[in-house]
Amino acid sequence: MRLRIDLSYDGGGYHGWARQPDLRTVQGELEHALATILRLADEREVRVTVAGRTDTGVHALGQVCHVDISPEVLDSCIGHMQANGVEALERRLKHVLPDDIVIRSISRAPDGFDARFSALERTYVYRICDEGRPVDPRMRGFVTAIPDRLDLGLMNEAARMTIGLHDFGSFATPNPGGTTIREVKRAHWGRIPDAPLVSGDSDTAGYRVSVLESGLVCFTIVADAFAHNMVRSLVNACVQVGRGRKSLDWFAHKMAEPVREGSTGPIDARGLTLEHVSYPPDDELAARAEAIRAKRTLE
Missing domain, CATH: 3.30.70.580 (Pseudouridine synthase I, catalytic domain, N-terminal subdomain)
Known part of the structure; x- marks a missing residue:
């Protein structure tokens, strides 16, 4: 069973x-x-x-x-x-x-289900506290601190380059016999607005409490699968662009030439969470598993 x-x-x-x-x-x-x-x-x-x-x-x-x-x-x-x-x-x-x-x-599990090979998509979120703001001590194990204010506009331009089927060899290492070819469905940077836990009229103004993630910068990425260190290395590259240390042309070159080098190593692990894994309908599980076992190509 x-x-x-x-x-x-x-x-x-x-x-x-x-x-x-x-x-x-x-x-x-x-x-x-x-x-x-x-x-x-x-x-x-x-x-x-x-x-x-x-x-x-x-x-x-x-x-x-x-x-x-x-x-x-x-x-x-x-x-x-x-x-x-x-x-x-x-x-x-x-x-x-x-x-x-x-x-x-x-x-x-339904017939044909394989937790790894039947999966359609995996969603990761990376959380950053930028501008040198103090990290909420309740979140210290789940948020990475960055001293600079990040330029999310530039970071989103970089993130858009990752969408689609690409060889992410600049940002990942393959498993033995595998590849670094993956299909990214969505990649987006955003700042969580400062929102109150309780909304209401002026009577509640003195009891305002912000949502725990308020003000954090979050990167959401969805792909069919991820190679080793791929998400954290992409985050690190985007952060370097957002801090003004690297250009968009540099990022584009790394996407075009999938070769690993020192400046595209992974960022701190603590900010990364696997949020969700999605699967097809039960009658498509076995076919999905069989298809995904095939070695990927860019064709």
Whole structure:
């Protein structure tokens, strides 16, 4: 039986998603919890496949993964609960996992579902506090501070160059046997307006409280998939343009000549969050997975 797991996590305390020996990772914590609940002697008996492998320090709000479990093993976690195996697993996982990983839902996956290869789009958001303004201490783990005021007009001109099917070799490294060719659907910089949590008449003026993200600069990017370090390297390049340190011609050259070099390295991980992963209708899941496994080209 294939199960879909929707989860969120604060990546600040993890060495990324992927399991690594002797390091704390999201996959490692999740698989350890699953093996414990399902009473498996060897954690290698349960492996989760994720939609997007986040790097060290990167967060996720809408991460998706799948795991294959036999019905007999799944039912073993019911115990005295008045619930089916899926409901029992969800309740126990929520109890066992650390506080920085939150299970949003667990469901039986439809036929053909693959968390990684069936995905249509992934949405990331990068948050910046610019102009040297103090970062709200409640957001310090999710926002990157920049001392200069960023020119969002120039940054959006750069971001528009990324939309479409391109080789992002200047901003990413491929997996073994893979490519850095990706299709960006949307890329936009914007500043969150200073909005009150409670709106009303003059009677509430003395109790004005701003929305937590008010004033932050946010970069939203949507693509079919992302190569390693691609989002943070694109953000860093746009920020260099927005600070006046690099020109739009420089950015255009990096898009035209996909060669990695020092000035297009990744920016700080803390500002990046995987916000959402979208999938096609159930009857198109298998076909999508089969198509995306093919090696990409620019044709």
